[in-house]
Amino acid sequence: MPEQLRFASAGSSLSASVWGTGNQVSLFFYPLAEERKGCARKFAETAAQLTRRGWTAVVFDYFGTGDSPGDFPALDSAILRDNIDQAVAFSLSLAKTGGLVLLGARTGGWLALDAAARHGEKIAGAVLWEPVFDGGKWLKDLFRRSKFRNCGAAFNPRDADGYLFGEELLAAVSSWREPEEKLPCPVAWLTAGRASAQAEKTAKVIGASLIQTSAQPFWLESDPRTEEELIELTCNELSSFFGLAREKSG
Amino acid sequence: MPEDSEELAGRIREIIVERLFLEIEPDDIGEDDSLTDAYGVDSVRLFDMIVGLEEDFGVSFEDEELKLKNFDTVGAIAARVAAKLE
Numbered sequence: 001m002p003e004q005l006r007f008a009s010a011g012s013s014l015s016a017s018v019w020g021t022g023n024q025v026s027l028f029f030y031p032l033a034e035e036r037k038g039c040a041r042k043f044a045e046t047a048a049q050l051t052r053r054g055w056t057a058v059v060f061d062y063f064g065t066g067d068s069p070g071d072f073p074a075l076d077s078a079i080l081r082d083n084i085d086q087a088v089a090f091s092l093s094l095a096k097t098g099g100l101v102l103l104g105a106r107t108g109g110w111l112a113l114d115a116a117a118r119h120g121e122k123i124a125g126a127v128l129w130e131p132v133f134d135g136g137k138w139l140k141d142l143f144r145r146s147k148f149r150n151c152g153a154a155f156n157p158r159d160a161d162g163y164l165f166g167e168e169l170l171a172a173v174s175s176w177r178e179p180e181e182k183l184p185c186p187v188a189w190l191t192a193g194r195a196s197a198q199a200e201k202t203a204k205v206i207g208a209s210l211i212q213t214s215a216q217p218f219w220l221e222s223d224p225r226t227e228e229e230l231i232e233l234t235c236n237e238l239s240s241f242f243g244l245a246r247e248k249s250g
Numbered sequence: 251m252p253e254d255s256e257e258l259a260g261r262i263r264e265i266i267v268e269r270l271f272l273e274i275e276p277d278d279i280g281e282d283d284s285l286t287d288a289y290g291v292d293s294v295r296l297f298d299m300i301v302g303l304e305e306d307f308g309v310s311f312e313d314e315e316l317k318l319k320n321f322d323t324v325g326a327i328a329a330r331v332a333a334k335l336e
Binding site: 141144145147148149151193194196216217220221 | 268271293294295296297298300301305313316317318
């Protein structure tokens with residue numbers, strides 16, 4: 001079972017589940033909003049498998065989500081960025097060898113790559129699960145899905161199944177676009193089912209290896225099935241990034 | 251772009267199977283089979299299928315069109331998509 005720890009960020013404290021006590025550390029980035037729920041079990045299963053391989057996995061909650069205090073509507077891009085920077089610093093403080101590797105799911109994939117871009121050589125690699133790059137389309141579909149789910153009942157246009165987005169965060173996420181240059185670290189992009197034409201195009205631009213899995217869109221489900229292949233591939237890719245980091249430092 | 255209604259319905263069946271991860275052949279889905287009743291598809295997954303339709307056919311459904319009855323059968327979906335492609 002993970003140890004529950006806290007670290008400071010943006011005048012508050014964030015909750016982190018720390019799995020294992022290994023020298024090498026991976027940091028997990030949850031998706032925003034309701035998709036978080038569908039990833040929780042997958043993250044726990046992946047963290048448990050990494051622990052069995054002798055590593056440490058850090059799974060943290062952004063301000064106002066999960067077990068971290070705060071009101072989600074007050075979350076803005078500056079707080080989110082500080083949350084991520086502090087999570088990187090906290091994870092590096094646990095790492096005794098090599099760099100840090102990242103795992104990001106959906107919008108967490110965008111956030112993980114943003115962290116990789118800002119923290120440069122400290123990041124040895126990243127695995128992304130069906131990352132979201134077009135923030136505007138993601139938000140549009142998120143709210144449409146919420147409306148469809150609720151059969152068009154009285155609807156707050158900022159409310160996605162209980163996640164009330166602040167105006168600033170909405171604008172910030174809306175500005176996310178497909179990346180246009182190669183990423184600073186090796187990236188493995190794992191798809192659920194067949195990769196879209198857009199995914200193939202973007203993966204080529206950023207230099208990510210695109211790996212198709214038989215996983216279903218677990219981020220849409222509240223009680224998703226086990227996705228053994230996805231988790232096994234993720235752990236293998238993270239392992240290879242640690243290996244690359246060791247070669248580089250050795 | 252599908253040339254006739256049979257071809258359109260065939261492509262819609264393929265998208266349904268692909269986006270909903272159904273373990274059946276596309277042709278097994280009857281024109282009036284309810285996706286929610288016959289295959290236990292919930293509204294969240296059904297919406298994901300709608301997004302798949304939009305991407306595949308290059309169309310966009312208005313919020314007012316996003317009702318379960320418009321997307322619960324191949325026949326209803328085909329009518330909705332055909333109207334967009336006209």
